[in-house]
Amino acid sequence: SVTLSLLQSAANAFDFGGPVLCDAHHYGEGHINDTFVVWREDHSKRFILQRINTDTFTNPVGLMENVCGVTRHLRAKILAEGGDPARETLNVIPTLSGSTCYLDADGGAWRAYDFVEDTICLQQVGSEADFRTVAETLGKFQNQLEDYPASTLHETIARFHDTPNRYANFEKALAADALGRAKNITSEIEFIHAREQDCHVLLDQLAAGEIPLRVTHNDTKINNVLIDAATGKGICVIDLDTVMPGLSAYDFGDSIRTGANDCAEDEPDQSKVHFDLHLYEVFAKGYLSTAGASMSIAEKKSLAWGARLMTLECGIRFLTDYLEGDHYFHIARPDHNLDRARTQFTLVRQMEEVFDQMLEIVCPDNH
Ligand code: ATP
Ligand code: MG
Ligand code: MG
Structure with missing residues (x-):
């Protein structure tokens, strides 16, 4: 499990444009990673902060290379098609030292994304x-x-x-x-x-x-x-x-x-x-x-x-x-x-x- 202090120290590693508030409750219904939401202190923006399941994904740095490469490519395509890259693909938030993920003292690996706002995430096919x-x-x-x-x-x-x-x-x-x-x-x-x-x-x-x-x-x-x-x-x-x-x-x-x-x-x-x-x-x-x-x-x-x-x-x-x-x-x-x-x-x-x-x-x- 993830304690609030562990979550906070992971959050402190990322470049969120200022300090963020953490909530140790899991967000969403994923089964693999530990997913959290963090807010900027002024509540102007929120982010997804995830601890990657390193039992399943043993090379989180390589994994994030994939994610960054693919999302960079998607961003260019979305721009060329006149879309909104801020919403139409995941956007990786780097750490303060410019890495794609943060490795904590317990061997955990963390990454952050912009929160894609005003969406719904279906759990079952409704219609x-x-x-x-x-x-x-x-x-x-x-x-x-x-x-x-x-x-x-x-x-x-x-x-x-x-x-x-x-x-x-x-x-x-x-x-x-x-x-x-x-x-x-x-x-x-x-x-x-x-x-x-x-x-x-x-x-x-x-x-x-x-x-x-x-x-x-x-x-x-x-x-x-x-x-x-x-x-x-x-x-x-x-x-x-x-x-x-x-x-x-x-x-x-x-x-x-x-x-x-x-x-x-x-x-x-x-x-x-x-x-x-x-x-x-x-x-x-x-x-x-x-x-x-x-x-x-x-x-x-x-x-x-x-x-x-x-x-x-x-x-x-x-x-x-x-x-x-x-x-x-x-x-x-x-x-x-x-x-x-x-x-x-x-x-x-x-x-x-x-x-x-x-x-x-x-x-x-x-x-
Ligand atoms: P799975 O069990 O499908 O493998 P997971 O544990 O890998 O899930 P994600 O699917 O990455 O976790 O995220 C869990 C949930 O968090 C998503 O189903 C979605 O509801 C929410 N979520 C993830 N990323 C974002 C985002 N960038 N913006 C908004 N919501 C998000
Ligand atoms: Mg998922
Ligand atoms: Mg998954």
Whole structure:
């Protein structure tokens, strides 16, 4: 936990243009970093101050190089398009000594951003219009980063969406069966084994040069997009910790996995799990309206695979953690990770049933 004095000493390291007031209550609903709001003493301006989770992100300096590089690039694009760079991208506040982050005496790493005012941050898909807005905003983000040199980015989490590697890790956990849980999951094991070839589809297309390596966000949940409170327009893509070289199918797919259904990620009752093809279509149209122009037919088709594979991969990760004893994902009940895995697999099965339609939606008449 973060004490007020620790927070205050971190805040004192940044160039906020004067002293700031701290509040030790966490702000927002992030699950990875510790997020706080600090105000200038005269209340003229507030900022986001975050302690980076260095268990997850072991190289915070490299991570901040990514964030600074990407936001600098976005700022130039937004200016060229006549937008407002103060609101439409994160703006990193440097430390008083000119660094991008502050390393505290306990080994913590901190960073600060301007607070993007007058926005809303949705936790769930409330309306089709909002989901479309999120899609447009993420598509635009991808488009603005089209010419960013992906190879200069640090890989902040190694092999994040390397699905064959996730499969291999599952196989290792299964072979070890450290807690004797494999006997409880024979049908799930069968489900995964039947899809070993699927795990390779996207990386094979990349290796064959059929789809491009891009700069991707890799955590495209709706609460990582801020929406203008007055107009309902998409404003700013936030939470850039996992910006890395990747595939558009990853970002598209993870949004579909998390947004195009009506259930909680850990829904235990599989009869309540429904992949929503209509919401998929809503998202696809929004995304392609901003990102589609630069995408080939093959890349558009890869988006449908992204939905399937990001969901399969996530289920594989939950089940791997179940086999290994629930070390990675926090659990609130026994079999929590098993429920999570089953929910993902139910979604995968439903996507498979309508996969031809999913392809047609992202690539109508092969265009
Ligand atoms: P996640 O669980 O999605 O990985 P996280 O722990 O990495 O989240 P962030 O998404 O960076 O944390 O921030 C948490 C929340 O704080 C956001 O969902 C948003 O509500 C708010 N927030 C973050 N940055 C800003 C900002 N610059 N302006 C306004 N609100 C912000
Ligand atoms: Mg977030
Ligand atoms: Mg995050």
